[in-house]
Structures are given as structure tokens and as C-alpha cells.
Amino acid sequence: MNMLEMKHVKKAFGETGVLKDISFSVKEGDVVSIIGPSGSGKSTLLRCATGLETMDEGEIQCEEFGLVFQNFNLFPHFSVLKNIVDAPIRNQKRPKEEVYQEARELLEKMGLSDKETAYPCELSGGQKQRVSIARALAMNPKILFFDEPTSALDPELTLEILKVIRELAEEKMTMVIVTHEMSFARDVSNRIIFMENGYIVEDGTPEEVFTSENARTREFLGKYHHSS
Numbered sequence: 001m002n003m004l005e006m007k008h009v010k011k012a013f014g015e016t017g018v019l020k021d022i023s024f025s026v027k028e029g030d031v032v033s034i035i036g037p038s039g040s041g042k043s044t045l046l047r048c049a050t051g052l053e054t055m056d057e058g059e060i061q062c063e064e065f066g067l068v069f070q071n072f073n074l075f076p077h078f079s080v081l082k083n084i085v086d087a088p089i090r091n092q093k094r095p096k097e098e099v100y101q102e103a104r105e106l107l108e109k110m111g112l113s114d115k116e117t118a119y120p121c122e123l124s125g126g127q128k129q130r131v132s133i134a135r136a137l138a139m140n141p142k143i144l145f146f147d148e149p150t151s152a153l154d155p156e157l158t159l160e161i162l163k164v165i166r167e168l169a170e171e172k173m174t175m176v177i178v179t180h181e182m183s184f185a186r187d188v189s190n191r192i193i194f195m196e197n198g199y200i201v202e203d204g205t206p207e208e209v210f211t212s213e214n215a216r217t218r219e220f221l222g223k224y225h226h227s228s
């Protein structure tokens with residue numbers, strides 16, 4: 001079953017085409033990493049998939065989703081627990097008790113049981129990101145989107161978040177992850193999409209993409225090896 005399907009999606013900002021003809025689908029249990037140079041359209045693709053941005057042409061079908069951003073986007077005036085329970089109670093109209101219990105289970109899973117009453121400003125970046133993952137999971141999404149979930153974090157906190165994502169992958173959570181962490185993408189995903197200049201250049205298993213003969217793919221991944 002497809003959790004996301006995009007067909008011939010196009011998007012331009014003014015004269016500039018950003019998504020030029022994007023077609024792909026994500027099946028239940030897939031973990032898809034989207035890689036590619038800055039400006040290639042990765043965030044725009046996620047924003048179109050999740051309805052934050054309108055596309056110009058094409059078709060998108062997406063199941064209920066959760067979104068985790070680079071900058072956490074927590075409500076600063078809500079406690080950690082309130083950040084997690086607010087949307088399930090107010091928007092999904094689910095029973096309070098059930099939502100609170102699930103939220104506490106999620107916090108435990110994220111190793112944050114002692115932070116229930118803390119406010120976002122009292123947390124480290126890695127803790128904030130774990131709260132935003134718990135908040136996304138509290139909506140019981142069918143698919144989770146991450147846009148550079150570790151790019152605001154130092155290497156140690158990055159590992160913390162990558163571990164959480166790896167655990168979710170083991171639980172067969174369907175995920176689409178925009179990332180510049182090549183070794184993580186290779187390790188955790190069953191599929192990698194390489195985007196450049198608004199097009200999908202490669203869509204395959206990590207093995208296929210990392211051994212691709214395509215000149216651009218090789219150049220991009222080569223740069224990565226040298227800089228890391």
C-alpha cells in the first residue's frame with residue numbers, strides 16, 4: 001500500500017522551476033532518504049507532499065502524516081507534555097486520558113520522562129528534537145517526514161536523533177528523511193532518492209545509488225566522501 005504517491009509534480013517560484021517533473025511513491029514500511037545539493041528542491045518536495053506549499057501541476061496522494069523540522073517548531077509557552085497532547089486532543093478530538101497516557105509512553109521511549117513539565121527553552125537541541133518527534137508520533141501518523149532533523153545539532157546530539165530514527169525504522173515506521181548525513185542515509189534507508197535541480201536523478205537501494213555510474217551522482221557522493 002502506498003503511503004505517498006506523487007505523479008508529475010511541478011512547482012515554480014516565479015520564473016524559477018523548483019520541482020520539474022517529480023514522480024515517485026512510498027510504500028508502507030519504506031524508509032526513503034532524499035539527498036542532493038542545496039537548492040535542489042528537497043524541502044519544497046516535502047512541503048508540497050504535506051500541503052504546506054501548493055503545487056502547480058501534478059497529483060499527490062498522502063496518508064495522514066507527521067512532520068519534523070530542522071528547527072523543532074515547538075510551542076515555547078507550552079510544557080513538553082502539552083506540546084505533545086495539544087493537537088491529538090484539540091484537532092483529533094481524542095480522549096484526554098488516552099492521549100496523556102500515550103504521550104507519557106512516547107516521552108519514556110524518547111528518554112525524556114523527567115522533562116514532562118519542562119518548557120522548550122529549558123531543553124537541549126537534541127531533547128527539543130526528541131520532543132518534536134514524540135509530538136509528531138502522538139498523532140499516530142501513517143508516514144513521518146523529516147527535513148534535516150539533525151542539521152541544527154552538534155555531532156553527539158546528531159547521533160542521539162539518528163538512533164531514535166533508526167529505532168523507528170526497525171519498528172517499520174514509514175519515513176521520508178531529507179538529510180545530508182550520507183552514511184546514515186545509506187545505513188537506515190531501504191531507498192535513496194538523489195535530487196538535483198528539480199529532478200530525481202536516482203531512485204534506488206542504497207547499494208544502487210552509492211555504486212551508481214551516473215556522473216552527477218558520483219560527483220555529489222564523491223564530494224561527500226572527501227569532506228567527511
Ligand SMILES: Nc1ncnc2c1ncn2[C@@H]1O[C@H](COP(=O)(O)OP(=O)(O)OP(=O)(O)O)[C@@H](O)[C@H]1O
Pocket residue numbers: 013018036037038039040041042043044045
Ligand atoms: N517560498 C519560496 N519563494 C521563492 N523561492 C523559493 C521558496 N522556497 C524555496 N525557494 C527556492 O527554491 C529552490 C529550492 O529550495 P529548497 O528549499 O526546496 O531546496 P533544498 O533542496 O531543500 O535545499 P537545502 O539543502 O539548502 O535545504 C531554491 O532555489 C530556493 O531559493
Ligand SMILES: [Mg+2]
Pocket residue numbers: 042043044147
Ligand atoms: Mg531544505
